[in-house]
Amino acid sequence: MNQSSNFIFDIIEQDIAPGGQFFGKTVHTRFPPEPNGYLHIGHAKALEIDFGAAERFGGLCNLRMDDTNPTKEDEEYVDAIKEDIRWLGHDWGDRFYYASDYFEQMYEFAKELITKGLAYVCEQTPEEVRLNRGDLSTPAKSPFRDRPIEESMALFEKMRDGEFEDGKMTLRAKIDLASGNFNMRDPVIYRINRIRHHNTGDRWCIYPMYDFAHPIEDALEGITHSLCSLEFEAHRPLYDWVINHCSVPCKPRQIEFARLGITHTVMSKRKLRNLIEQGIVDGWDDPRMPTLCGLRRRGYTPSSIRTFHERNGVSKVNSVVDYAFLEHCLREELNRTAFRAMAVLQPITLIIENYPENQTEVFTVENNPENPEDGTREVSFSKKLFIEADDFQEVPEKKYFRLFPGNEVRLKSAYVVKCIRCEKDSAGKVHTVYATYDPDSRGGNTADGRKIKSTIHWVDADTAFNATVKLYDRLFDVESPDLADCDYIAHVRDDSVITIENAKLEASLRDCPDQARFQFMRLGYFCKDAKSSNPDEPIFIRSVSLKDSFRPKNDTP
RNA sequence: UGGGGUGUCGCCAAGCGGUAAGGCACGGGACUUUGACUCCCGCACUCGUAGGUUCAAAUCCUGCCACCCCAGCCA
Numbered sequence: 112m113n114q115s116s117n118f119i120f121d122i123i124e125q126d127i128a129p130g131g132q133f134f135g136k137t138v139h140t141r142f143p144p145e146p147n148g149y150l151h152i153g154h155a156k157a158l159e160i161d162f163g164a165a166e167r168f169g170g171l172c173n174l175r176m177d178d179t180n181p182t183k184e185d186e187e188y189v190d191a192i193k194e195d196i197r198w199l200g201h202d203w204g205d206r207f208y209y210a211s212d213y214f215e216q217m218y219e220f221a222k223e224l225i226t227k228g229l230a231y232v233c234e235q236t237p238e239e240v241r242l243n244r245g246d247l248s249t250p251a252k253s254p255f256r257d258r259p260i261e262e263s264m265a266l267f268e269k270m271r272d273g274e275f276e277d278g279k280m281t282l283r284a285k286i287d288l289a290s291g292n293f294n295m296r297d298p299v300i301y302r303i304n305r306i307r308h309h310n311t312g313d314r315w316c317i318y319p320m321y322d323f324a325h326p327i328e329d330a331l332e333g334i335t336h337s338l339c340s341l342e343f344e345a346h347r348p349l350y351d352w353v354i355n356h357c358s359v360p361c362k363p364r365q366i367e368f369a370r371l372g373i374t375h376t377v378m379s380k381r382k383l384r385n386l387i388e389q390g391i392v393d394g395w396d397d398p399r400m401p402t403l404c405g406l407r408r409r410g411y412t413p414s415s416i417r418t419f420h421e422r423n424g425v426s427k428v429n430s431v432v433d434y435a436f437l438e439h440c441l442r443e444e445l446n447r448t449a450f451r452a453m454a455v456l457q458p459i460t461l462i463i464e465n466y467p468e469n470q471t472e473v474f475t476v477e478n479n480p481e482n483p484e485d486g487t488r489e490v491s492f493s494k495k496l497f498i499e500a501d502d503f504q505e506v507p508e509k510k511y512f513r514l515f516p517g518n519e520v521r522l523k524s525a526y527v528v529k530c531i532r533c534e535k536d537s538a539g540k541v542h543t544v545y546a547t548y549d550p551d552s553r554g555g556n557t558a559d560g561r562k563i564k565s566t567i568h569w570v571d572a573d574t575a576f577n578a579t580v581k582l583y584d585r586l587f588d589v590e591s592p593d594l595a596d597c598d599y600i601a602h603v604r605d606d607s608v609i610t611i612e613n614a615k616l617e618a619s620l621r622d623c624p625d626q627a628r629f630q631f632m633r634l635g636y637f638c639k640d641a642k643s644s645n646p647d648e649p650i651f652i653r654s655v656s657l658k659d660s661f662r663p664k665n666d667t668p
Numbered sequence: 669u670g671g672g673g674u675g676u677c678g679c680c681a682a683g684c685g686g687u688a689a690g691g692c693a694c695g696g697g698a699c700u701u702u703g704a705c706u707c708c709c710g711c712a713c714u715c716g717u718a719g720g721u722u723c724a725a726a727u728c729c730u731g732c733c734a735c736c737c738c739a740g741c742c743a
Contacts, residue, residue, distance in 0.1 A: 247670040291671035293739045302741035
């Protein structure tokens with residue numbers, strides 16, 4: 112499937128080769144989202160790596176909700192996460208798990224550590240722990256570090272039994288208070304928190320911390336390779352410590368990779384949530400959001416997103432990929448697969464003066480010139496048409512070769528017409544253009560073989576229907592709104608969505624199914640919005656524009 | 669000041685001692701019943717930097733510089 116390798120796949124390959132630590136084993140990975148928000152395209156990168164590794168080596172990938180902190184998590188996200196993963200085309204079979212399903216075993220492993228003298232109950236307050244953490248040159252300290260094993264054990268059991276109030280004490284791993292790696296300075300591995308857990312209800316009032324829980328979750332599931340993002344690199348010694356000191360069934364290997372950044376967007380849950388709360392976007396599935404549900408609504412296909420990630424590769428360099436590359440991946444696919452249709456977004460009237468009144472012809476148009484197998488459809492033509500305002504200039508600018516007085520253009524698949532004159536309103540805006548047609552150019556080819564430089568799209572005023580079309584564009588006007596010192600809210604574009612109420616669409620678009628994707632010729636790729644369309648009022652969303660070398664899209668600073 | 673990472677074209681990214689792949693973006697041209705698509709051509713004598721080893725270095729060694737992550741009872 113994906114033939115290109117990366118440093119992680121190279122490592123796995125070595126691990127399962129003769130002499131490797133997982134020789135003879137099935138590669139087993141996992142995707143472990145925390146159910147506290149919606150998945151975005153950055154998560155999709157991890158998905159591609161986790162499920163991709165399993166696929167590549169004939170292994171398995173589990174889906175596991177990493178729900179060890181009930182304060183932040185909620186079941187409401189679980190189904191949405193599953194839906195997004197399925198949409199991307201990944202299958203976890205029957206291996207769907209909750210980290211919370213292992214609480215009992217984690218508790219036992221914690222007791223094992225206490226028994227071994229490798230964990231102790233610490234009664235410092237959160238503030239005291241922070242104060243006693245030391246600094247770059249000073250070791251941490253805890254007055255409870257050398258408390259007897261039996262005492263810690265009794266206290267820990269009472270913690271579970273709910274005998275102490277929240278925050279009163281913690282269970283800490285006894286590792287190295289002087290370590291240069293702060294994660295090893297006797298990290299807290301259990302805390303008391305009386306809050307109902309979405310999965311375990313009120314069964315627990317103590318919850319394990321990520322650094323303790325995650326390696327156990329992995330080991331219990333027989334994970335061979337635990338792939339995560341770069342910020343966990345400094346946690347790996349702790350991950351290995353837990354694996355080595357608890358009697359877990361296997362020793363997974365953690366490998367870290369750089370998370371994805373994309374220009375002109377923000378990726379952190381906090382910032383995305385903020386955009387919603389401030390009413391800047393309509394919700395998690397707003398088509399401008401980098402969430403998977405947002406991209407789905409925008410018209411992105413699963414395969415375009417997977418292609419995007421595959422071609423970006425995997426490394427350990429903090430990288431920010433150009434938004435244009437995401438757009439490229441979508442265009443590339445849709446050019447191949449989307450049916451063409453004609454739609455006029457900024458209509459002006461075109462009257463063919465020498466065309467008979469009340470006459471209608473039907474023309475046959477290819478659905479996709481890139482793929483003849485997609486067949487054809489019929490569109491009607493008559494004396495009065497709509498064309499794009501952009502396709503006419505009374506006084507043509509340099510190199511303009513569309514419609515202007517005296518010039519000929521071809522109406523896609525119909526006739527060659529010659530512009531005669533135009534009519535303007537009181538404000539000087541052109542509303543009607545008059546032309547004559549060449550009856551010998553039926554279908555678009557001239558009888559005398561003269562070349563027509565330009566072909567424009569059109570719709571028949573008699574059969575076209577009005578629809579709302581929403582033109583979405585990037586949300587921010589700066590390349591890196593996600594930088595820590597960037598006031599990203601101040602850089603939200605006020606024209607990131609332009610709503611066109613009365614676009615004129617060709618009749619065939621009227622009854623297309625939700626989410627159907629089209630190329631509106633010469634404009635871009637659009638899809639029918641399943642969320643806001645009514646049976647009688649379809650609403651179309653622009654997924655991405657077509658490239659335009661006449662007026663290159665100027666990139667905002 | 670401690671620990672862990674990373675530095676190859678504007679942006680991603682191959683490269684693993686033998687003399688800088690590819691994609692995006694960009695510029696030029698051809699073709700075109702979408703100024704799209706497609707197709708050509710151009711786009712790093714140079715790999716953060718300074719030395720060293722070698723017949724030969726982006727690849728090995730040493731120093732320096734820059735940037736990122738870590739002191740939550742978050743993940």
